[in-house]
Amino acid sequence: MVHQMRSRDRLSPSGDTEDIERSSAETALLLAPRLAHFAGVARTEHVTRAAQEMQVPQSTLSRALVRLEEDLGVDLFARHGRTVSLTPAGRRFLGFVERALAEIERGAEEARADADPAAGKVAFGFLHTMGAETVPGLLQAFRADHPRVRFGLVQNYGEAMLEGLRAGELDLCLTSPVPDAPDLVARRLDEQKLRLVVPADHRLAARRRVRLAEAAEDTFVTLEPGYGLRRITDDLCREAGFTPRVAFEGEEAETLRGLVAAGLGVALLPPPAVPRPGVAELTVTEPRAVREIGVAWREGHPDTPPVAAFKKFLLSRRGHLLP
Structure with a gap:
């Protein structure tokens, strides 16, 4: 029977298949602590000098490099006594490592900047x-x-x-x-008071105060389901004893106010930033029409x-x- 090698499998040096069962996230977690060590040695091409610059024991650095090569299954360095040089695979890997470390440093700088008490x-x-x-x-x-x-x-x-x-x-x-x-x-x-907004020529437009039940026979324009103001509108109408007949569902309160001015219906809305012509805004006395x-x-x-x-x-x- 032919064995089909999966993408997560790796051939060992002896030719046997090893199922490493390792996700990309697990691989990154395993390699990450050794990447700075690898980049430091690659830059100096000297383990002792790199250990001194990074202020880590030379033995720790040497073990980290060996384990990194074992994890990758490839030689990254050629050893020449106390000095080392990158193999072709190591040189290619270094480019990825330097970009990754630069991104990490950039992310750290942005995180520190966002948390700055004065300029975050x-x-x-x-x-x-x-x-x-x-x-x-x-x-x-x-x-x-x-x-x-x-x-x-x-x-x-x-x-x-x-x-x-x-x-x-x-x-x-x-x-x-x-x-x-x-x-x-x-x-x-x-809390913010909501008003019943009606067209300027509406039968209730001359009033200053109304009960919401007085609009039970009117068509409403409302925000779409999922908006908090829509939920409040439905609840207030239910409390007033009716289910509103909805002619239009929108996403902006000022769009609804414009549609009221055009005569498409009435709406329960918070006060406008700037008064709009063509509508009357009435205080609702019952039920208490506010939103928190x-x-x-x-x-x-x-x-x-x-x-x-x-x-x-x-x-x-x-x-x-x-x-």
């Missing part, structure tokens, strides 16, 4: 509806005392930002509703100094977050 980086997410006034005002106020701190900003809907937290793509996010999840920590910061705004972060995740400073700043704005 904060990955911060926020809702679309908070991008016009709230977030710019917060950043301006924070940077008055931390002028060199950098921000990586992500504007998205709530669920997407929570996934960004879990994936390590965000350090903090402002979201609504305030999440309740075992892997996240969330703190309520403020909170800040969230990963449970048990250590903060860098700039993240800790910005978190402390946000928590200090409880009750005064919104313009």
Whole structure:
């Protein structure tokens, strides 16, 4: 029977097949501690000199090189007494090692820079509806005392930002509703009144205050399912005794406000940054139409100094977050 050699197998010097059962990640983990040693000896072509420069015992360096060659199954050096020279395989391998070590050093420099207390980086997410006034005002106020701190900003809907937290793509996010999840920590910061927005020629437009049930027969324009404001809209309508008839589902609150002005329906929305013509914005008296705004972060995740400073700043704005 013919034996078919798998990609994970290696021929031993005697010709027998050895199943090494080693993933690429395991191989990298095995080789990584010896790569700097290999590069140091390759640069000096002298084990003793390399050991002195790297401040490691010569015996330790020699053993590391031998084990590296054994792990790779190839000779990287030709020995000439106290000196060594790279074999063709060693010279080719050195190019990969030098690039890998340079990437590691670049990554270390970026990690140190991001954690710098004075000039580090904060990955911060926020809702679309908070991008016009709230977030710019917060950043301006924070940077008055931390002028060199950098921000990586992500504007998205709530669920997407929570996934960004879990994936390590965000350090903090402002979201609504305030999440309740075992892997996240969330703190309520403020609440925002929602208004029933109707076309300027709507039958309720002349009113200043309405009960939400008075819009039960109207068509609604809403955000898409998965958005926090959509969930709040559905819950408030249910509390008012009806299920809204939805004519359009969008991704931006101001798009919905424009569609209301065009007569496509009514909407429950937070106040606009700038008043929009063609609509009337009515206070909802029943049920209580608000959305809570909170800040969230990963449970048990250590903060860098700039993240800790910005978190402390946000928590200090409880009750005064919104313009």
